[in-house]
Amino acid sequence: xxxxxxxxxxxxxxxxxxxxxxxxxxxxxxxxxxxxxxxxxxxxxxxxxxxxxxxxxxxxxxxxxxxxxxxxxxxxxxxxxxxxxxxxxxxxxxxxxxxxxxxxxxxxxxxxxxxxxxxxxxxxxxxxxxxxxxxxxxxxxxxxxx
Numbered sequence: 001x002x003x004x005x006x007x008x009x010x011x012x013x014x015x016x017x018x019x020x021x022x023x024x025x026x027x028x029x030x031x032x033x034x035x036x037x038x039x040x041x042x043x044x045x046x047x048x049x050x051x052x053x054x055x056x057x058x059x060x061x062x063x064x065x066x067x068x069x070x071x072x073x074x075x076x077x078x079x080x081x082x083x084x085x086x087x088x089x090x091x092x093x094x095x096x097x098x099x100x101x102x103x104x105x106x107x108x109x110x111x112x113x114x115x116x117x118x119x120x121x122x123x124x125x126x127x128x129x130x131x132x133x134x135x136x137x138x139x140x141x142x143x144x145x146x
Contacts, residue, residue: 001060001094003101006049008042011035013059014051021062021084025119048078050101052085052094061085063098065105065114075112078102083116083124095127117141 006014019034041047046067052060064082069075080102085094106114116133118125 001055001097002053003050003097004053006042006051006062008039010049010051010059011038011042014038014049014062017051017059017062017084017086018082020086021082024084047081048105050098050105052089052098054089059086060089060092061094061098063102065102068115070112073112076110077112078106078114080114080116095124096131099127099131 004010015031015035015038018038019029019031022034023029038049041049041064048065048067049062050065051062054060061084062082063080063084065078066081068077068079070077080099083095083098085098102114105111116128118128
């Protein structure tokens with residue numbers, strides 16, 4: 001397995017994973033909307049996507065990072081907004097490899113770190129804890145929805 005930064009040549013494989021990810025979060029399947037959304041992210045370069053690719057060339061999973069900034073620390077940071085491993089590739093180290101690669105990318109770009117948000121019942125929380133991620137207890141996060 002290798003981790004690659006996704007580009008437009010990966011779009012077809014990435015759309016399949018991204019659509020499955022959205023369905024996991026109870027959204028209707030929509031390949032065309034997924035393709036448009038990802039293509040726009042790539043065109044505008046406003047996210048970074050890493051894909052795990054098996055030795056056979058099969059797309060196994062992905063993570064998508066969105067850049068942000070910390071005014072207090074005067075550093076960039078990344079929001080790890082998406083992490084998905086195809087069900088057939090789970091429990092094989094794919095999620096861990098993607099997360100470790102994201103951490104390395106954040107470090108290499110001078111980032112303060114990574115932040116992620118997940119559903120309270122997401123079983124991937126075991127992975128996050130095992131990899132040293134800490135649940136935020138020092139600050140409250142609030143959301144406003146339009």
